[in-house]
Amino acid sequence: MSFNIGLSGIRAASSDLNITGNNIANVGTVGFKGSRAEFADVYAASVLGSGSNAQGSGVLLGDVAQLFTQGNIDFTQNSLDLAINGNGFFVTSNEGALSYTRAGFFGTDREGFITNNFGERLQGYGINQVTGQVNQGVQTDLRVDTRSANPQATTQIESTLNLNSTSVRPQPWQQAYDTYIDTNAVDPANPTPAEIAAAKGAAQGTFDPTNSATYNSSTSVNIYDSQGNQHVLTKYFVKTDANEWNMFALIDGRQVNLDGTLDGGGNLVGSNLLPTDPAFAPEPIPLTFNSVGELVGGSNTDLDFWEPLDSAGQPTGAESPAGFSLDLTGSTQYASSFGVTALSQDGFTTGELAGLEIDDTGLLVARYTNGQTKVQGQVVLATFANQQGLNPQGKTAWTQSAASGEPVVGAPTSGTLGSIQSGALEQSNVDLSEQLINMIVAQRNYQANAKTIQTQDTVTQTIINLR
Template structure:
C-alpha cells in the first residue's frame, strides 16, 4: 500500500512541477493565463462505504485550473496592438473555426484583414456604407479599407466676421479693383471644393459705401462672380445679406456646377478692427488613409489626409458562463467546450464585457516569485514521497530477509 501511496504523491508532485514549469516558461507570453494544480486525497472504499478509521490511499490531481485574473498592461507604439481591460476575449477565426484569446498581437494581411501573428482573422461588426452605422448580427472578419476617401462638394460656407464701423469709404469712391487694395477696406479668403475634390479660392472683398452699408464683392479663382449688399442695424447686427447663394458653372475641372450658400449670420459692424472670428465649410478633397485608431469600445476609426475620419467597423468580444471550462488549444487561445457554455458575443463595454486599450498588450498574469516558491515546494514533495517508497522498500527487505 505504501508503494502506491508514495507513487501517487510522486505523480502529484510531478504534475505540479509540470504546471509550474509551464507557468514559468510563459511568464513573458502576451495574454497568457497561469494555471495551478489542484489535488484531492484518496480513500479506498468498499461496497458499504468507507470506514471511520480508514487510512488514506494517496493523492490524485483533481484539476488543473486556469487563472483568468487580469495581467498587467504594457503600452506599445502599434495601434493594432490591443489589450482588454476587464472581462472578455478577442474572437478569431481560422477558416471558420473560432477561438478565443487575450493575446492582442494584431496586424493586417495582404488583403487588409486584421489578423493575429498566426494568420487568424479578428472578428467584429461591419458598417452600413449608406448610414455609417455599425451593423449588428453575426460577427465577421474585420478588414481595413485602404481605398481613398471620396471628395465632398461644398454646399455651405459659414463665416462670422466684424467690419470696422470706423472705416471710411475708399477715397473718392473709386472703382473697385481686386488688384488695388485702395479700392476696398478689407478682404478674406477660404477654399471651397467641387464634386471632384478640386479646391477653389473664394475671396470676399468688403467696400464701405455708407454709415452702415457695405458692398461685398465675390471672386472665385480670380473671376468676379457678383456683389452683395450688406446692411447693419444701429446696434451693429447684420440685417441684410446674411445669406447668399453662389453658383459657378462650367468648371474647367469637369466637375459638376459648384453651388453653395454663403452664410454671414452673426457677423457684426463694431468699432473694432476687421477680424474673421469663425469660418467653416463642409467640402473636402479626396484623402488617402493616414492611420487607424481603435477606441475603448472597439470602434475602428480611419483617419485620412484630408482631415476626415470614418468608422470602418467595431471588434467583438466574447465571454463565457464558466471561463475555466474553456479548452486550451495552444497559441494562447482557447476553444469553447460543453463545460464553458455558449459564448456571449457583444461590443466592448456592453454588459459585463471589458473595454479595449489600443496600442497596448496584456502581459502574462504569472507571478514569477510565487512560481519559484512553488517549484521548491513541489521538489520537496517529490523528495518526501520518494522517501516513503524508499522506507517501504527497506521494510519489505527486512521481512524478506527473515529466516
C-alpha cells in the same frame, strides 16, 4: 497500500512540477494565462461507504485551473497591437472555426484583413455602405480599406466676422457717389431716396479686387468642387452707408452669377469673368446691421450657379454643388478692427490612407492625408459565464466547450466587457518569483513521497527477512 499512496504523491508532485514549468516557460508569452494544480485527497470506499476511521489512499489531481487575471500592459509602436484592459477575449476565425485569445499581435494580410501571427482573422462589426454606420450585431472579418477617400464638394461655408463700424467709404466709391449726385440730382444738397439709390448703384461699379483702395476688408477660404479640386472663395467688404455694407464674393478671382440668369446658349450670364474683362460687374450682396451692431440682413447667400474652372480658366468637368451657401450668421459691426472669429466649410479633396487608430470602444478609424477620418469597423470582444471551462488549444487561444457556455459577444466597454488599448500588448500574468517558490515546494513534495515509498520498502524487507 503505502506504496500506492507514495506513488500517487509522486504523480501529483510531478504534475505540479509540469504545470509550474509550463508557467515559467511562458512567462514572456503575450496574453498567456498561468495555471495552478488543484489536488484532492483519496479515500477507499465500499458500496456502503467508508468507515468513520477510514485511512487515506493518497492524492489525485483534481483540476488544472486557469487563472484569468489581468496581465501588465506594455506599449508598442504598432497601432494594430491590441490589449484588453478588463474582461473579455478577442475573437479570431480560421476559415469559420472560432477561437478566443488575449494575445493582441495583429497586422494585415495581402488582402487587407486583420490577422494574428497564425493567419486567423480578427472578428468585428462591419460598416453599412449606405449609412456609413457600424452594423451592430453582424459579425464579420475585419478588413482595412486602403482605397483613397472620396472627395466632397463644399456645400456650406459658415463664417463669423466683425466689420469695423468706424470704417469710412472707400475713396473711389465716395468720389463716384458724389459725382453722380452732383451731376444728376435736382438738388445735390438734398437728394431724393431714388437719387441716392442710383448714386450707390453707380458707385458699386468702382469695386476692383485688384485695387485694395476700392474696398475696406477681405478674407478668403479654400473650397472644393465635386472632383476634389481646390478653389479660393474671397469675400470683399465695401462700406456704403451707416450700418450698410456690400459684400462681393469671387471664386478664383472670378465673379459668380448669383441669380442663375442664362444667355441664348444656355450659359450663365456674367459667370467667371475676370476683373480685366470689360463686362466684369460682380453683383453685390447687401449686408445690414442694426443699431447695436448685429447682422440683420444678408446673413445667408446661395452661390448655386458657380461653374468650376481650372487654373487656365477651362471647365474642369466637375459639377457645381447644389445648395452651396455662404452663412454669416453671428457676424457683427463693432468699433474694432476687422477680423474673422470663426470659419468652417464642409468640403475636402481626395486623400490617401495615412494611418489607423483603434479607440477604447474598438472602433477602427482610418486617417487620410486630407485630414478626414472614416470608421471602417469595430472590434468585438467575447466573454463566457465560466471562463474556467474553456478548452486551451495552444497558441495562446481557447475554444468554447459545454462547460464554458455560449460566448456573449459585444462591443468593448459594453456590459461587462473591458476596453481596448491600441498600440499595446498584455503580458503574461505569471509571477516568476511565485513560480520558483512553487517549484521548490513541488520538489520537496516529490522527495518526501519518495521517502514514503523507501520507508515502506524497508518495513516490507524486514518482514521478508523474518525466519
